[in-house]
Amino acid sequence: MHPEQGSPFDVVIIGAGFAGLYGVHQAAKAGLNVLGLEAGEDVGGTWFWNRYPGARCDVESVDYSYSFDEELQQSWTWTERFAAQPEILDYINHVADRFDLKRHYRFGQRVVGASFDDAAAIWTVRTERGDEFRSQFVIFATGCLSAPIKPNIPGIESFAGEELFTAQWPEQGVSFEGKRVGVIGTGSSGIQVSPIIAREAEALTVFQRSANFSVPVPNRPWTEQEQADIRATYRQRREKSYYAGAATPHASLETKALDLAPAEREAAMEDRWNGGGVLFNKVFPDQNSDITANQVVREFAVAKIRAKVDDQAVADDLIPYDHPIGTKRICTDSGYYEMFNRPNVSLVNLRREAIEEVTPTGIRTAEQFIELDTLVYATGFDAMTGALLRIDLHGADDARLGDLWADGPVTYLGFGIPGFPNMFSINSVGTPSVMANMVLHSEQQLDWVLALVQHCRDKGIRTAAAREEAAVKWTDHLLEVAEGTLFVKANSWYMGANVEGKKRVFMPYIGGFGNYRRYCDEERDNGYPNFELSV
Incomplete structure (x- = not known):
């Protein structure tokens, strides 16, 4: 056991992608004793693992970036309209170094389990290495597309040639010259x-x-004039995005x-x-x-x-x-x-x-x-819920998440899961998630969760747990909104249809990022009425 494993942290954040890094930065800035855990050997999340040739974001680079620091926005120059994986990873590393975030992390620590101690109101997080870390609050920024699937094909283990996964591409790259x-x-x-x-x-x-x-990506370098114009109007561009349907300035x-x-x-x-x-x-x-x-x-x-x-x-x-x-x-x-x-x-x-x-x-x-x-x-992911359900999670009264979600996931605003006090999930089921710009979405969600954490600490509240009736109501609303669209007519990974045996249910909130954000604002401004807050 590492020395720091004895005393509880205020917050443990799992993941070092856009969401996890932002959460660690904001928690440390608020004076919280925060620890970050990451399975990879460095920061980057999705962009650390998905190094395959051609990996590129489908959101314009100037939008797919942090908005919380004006100097960062003004000083970083994106070379392309739609950035490729190497440049996005460089940007994430730049942010981590600029704000000295890596010192808060333990890398190479894949989380395999977490359990809540009802009497102490403390989470114990276990890693594949056998280490344990204790914390009052746990935030899972584990990503909605981070649990790769290997297809179940007869004889798949017998292949004697080279075997590659787009989701776990070798860092040193691969040559295909002369190969079938x-x-x-x-x-x-x-x-x-x-x-x-x-x-x-x-x-x-x-x-x-x-x-x-598939639609062609009309990628090209930003001109110097375009870059100057973007810097001059960045604040207005962000304000247009903060309550927009997809958290970008573009609309139908x-x-x-x-x-x-x-x-x-x-x-x-x-x-x-x-x-x-x-x-x-x-x-x-x-059209949808x-x-x-x-x-x-x-x-x-x-x-x-x-x-x-x-x-x-x-x-x-x-x-x-x-x-x-x-x-x-x-x-x-x-x-x-x-x-x-x-x-x-x-x-x-x-x-x-x-x-x-x-x-x-x-x-x-x-x-x-x-x-x-x-x-x-290139066989995809157990989307939205896969990363959480691959972890052995036990909440209050030793309730197991896999059992509670056997008939489909139930959350309140995506953050809170009934029976799992002081535990929050980011960009997961019940949020706009992949339906919106994930970077602005991450900022919004982490700001909201950390505001609740700070509220609990200021008021002497030991536990905060989503109320079951609120979670059921939110999940019903999520499904009702989805039923008003054509999305439910597709066997997509939004529905869990790419995973054998997975409950078919539409998982993201499709009512728009702006509407989702308003629900979150209302919950916060009214003092978290749909959370059970216990002293």
């Missing part, structure tokens, strides 16, 4: 990494279970799709397509709630895909037919569809030609055997 490569998965990471592999490999086979819509048009003339609709979609990435998911205010409006947007995207792919039979396989556009997260790419025009690239549609087994030398499908030197698993 298979990529399993066509979500965001598969769509981003495949074109880069294709340019280097002897042969690339993409194994697709579910086709996804005010006019519904079918209320526009055909030429106006076409021009609006062309503008958003050229604007890049997820902006295309909010051209019209009704009205199937007719959605179909207009879908037909535009389908025509774009067909224009990029020479072989229309391949295009047929690349076009999703099983969900309204946008109800699975729209991906962003750099030449993904055009990649299939290369002679060294082939597509295997697993819905027509399933994988039967992985062998030491390749993959056997129902129709062929494909020899491979390298297998890349």
Whole structure:
């Protein structure tokens, strides 16, 4: 046991991504005795682990950054409109060094369990190394896309070649020159990494279970004038984002799709397509709630895909037919569809030609055997709840989180879980999470949680726990809002549909970041009436 493990900390924060680092900074600034725990060997969170070639954010870099320090905003220069993983990781390290945050962390400490002592009102957090840390409050900033999935395919352990995961990419990089490569998965990471592999490999086979819509990312360097303009108007840009639907300054048009003339609709979609990435998911205010409006947007995207792919039979396989556009997260790419025009690239549609087994030398499908030197698993995550449920969490009266969430997760505002006093989850189920700019979202959530922590300390309150009736009401509201959209019609990871046996329920709050923030403001300003505060 380390020396610091004896006396309880005020706060233990788990995770060293955008959320965790901000929480540690704010807690230390408030004079709290804070400890950060991180499974990786350094800061970065998602951007530490996901080092695969082509990894890039789909939110503009000037928005996907901290807003809490004006000098930081004015001094950091983003080189590209949509920053790639190396630059984002450099930025996170810059912030950690600028505010001396790493001294608060213990790295290489993967948390495997935590339990609450009812009598002492203290959490004990256990790590894979066997260390234990005690704290009055615990904040899980463990990420909503941080629990990778390895597919359950017969023979998968027998493969004798090189095996890679996009979510745990080697820091030293990988060469594909002269190799026969298979990529399993066509979500965001598969769509981003495949074109880069294709340019280097002897042969690339993409194994697709579910086709996804992807929009090209029109990336380019910021001009000096643009950078000057951004710095001059940063405060206004942030103020526009703080209560916006997605925590960015971009919003949908005010006019519904079918209320526009055909030429106006076409021009609006062309503008958003050229604007890049997820902006295309909010051209019209009704495209995610009205199937007719959605179909207009879908037909535009389908025509774009067909224009990029020479072989229309391949295009047929690349076009999703099983969900309204946008109800699975729209991906962003750099030449993904055009990649299939290369002679060294082939597509295997697993819905027509399933994988039967992985062998030491390749993959056997129902129709062929494909020899491979390298297998890349771009198979996604147990999203939203996976990171928490992989930890053995025991709350008051030894209640186990896995048991309480067996029929689906229940939270109040996403922060509080009934029966788990002094424990808070950030960017998790019940929050806008992946539906909003995660950096501003992280700041908002950590400010809220740490305000509650400080309130408890100022008032001599030992425990704060979300009331069960409030959590049930919030979860019902979350599902009611989702039912008013087309999102519930897709078997997406938003619904947990990519994990065998997982309860199908829409997990993020889709009512908009601004509305969510107003609920949080009301709870705080009214003295936390939906939390049981015990002295």
